[in-house]
Amino acid sequence: MCVASEAFTDGTTPVLPYALVAVEGAAGCGKRALARWLAARPGAVGLRLAPRTSAALEELASRLTGPGGQRGRVPADLLHTASLVECAVQFEYARETFAGADLVVADRWLQTWEVYCGDLGEYAEWYLQIAAQVPAPDVLLYLRVSPRVAAARLARVLCRDEAALLHHTTVLCARYDEVMSGVDCVVVDADPPAPAVLAHVAGVLREAGLVAPVTAE
Numbered sequence: 001m002c003v004a005s006e007a008f009t010d011g012t013t014p015v016l017p018y019a020l021v022a023v024e025g026a027a028g029c030g031k032r033a034l035a036r037w038l039a040a041r042p043g044a045v046g047l048r049l050a051p052r053t054s055a056a057l058e059e060l061a062s063r064l065t066g067p068g069g070q071r072g073r074v075p076a077d078l079l080h081t082a083s084l085v086e087c088a089v090q091f092e093y094a095r096e097t098f099a100g101a102d103l104v105v106a107d108r109w110l111q112t113w114e115v116y117c118g119d120l121g122e123y124a125e126w127y128l129q130i131a132a133q134v135p136a137p138d139v140l141l142y143l144r145v146s147p148r149v150a151a152a153r154l155a156r157v158l159c160r161d162e163a164a165l166l167h168h169t170t171v172l173c174a175r176y177d178e179v180m181s182g183v184d185c186v187v188v189d190a191d192p193p194a195p196a197v198l199a200h201v202a203g204v205l206r207e208a209g210l211v212a213p214v215t216a217e
Helices: 031-039 052-061 076-093 111-117 124-131 147-158 162-180 194-207
Strands: 019-024 044-048 103-107 139-144 186-189
Touching: 019 031, 031 044, 031 103, 031 139, 031 194, 052 076, 076 111, 076 124, 111 162, 139 162, 139 194, 147 162, 186 194
Parallel strands: 019 103, 019 139, 044 103, 139 186
Antiparallel strands: none
């Protein structure tokens, strides 16, 4: 089930006073570094779509007992729903933060929660109307990383065994490929070193009529 954010339910498309670029991809693809680089351009603002609601729900669940007597687990569809609601609220109430910006860069997009949480459950149609209130990005960048490269990068950051991480990154990268195949996005090969990735992205943004920061050497 691909989450769309292309138009309001009345058929109109939200018009933003700034350009919106979103960066998606599996852990280890470098999306946070790319988002920071893009947001460093004068006139740009970064937006980290890492839901606080999900963390709050998980903390609350650790003190509650579910229907089966289990503790500490929030249903995946509830986490997905909470993330969509929070994203819509962020754009609604961050207008002052974005005032004066000509570029807003989102680290993650709606597909993240589809990858990690799966379907929305019984009331999917209703929640998709909430997702439709989120403005569509002018450019959605999908940093496509291979499982082995992702595992190597995560191993360095997390100080964990690369071989042990490879199964996780293989499953995660495959799921991202599945979800992002149904989305209008620009696929960027994220395996090469950062300067090559930045140069590719800078070219994509120029073609879209947007100005990127100076590419790192």
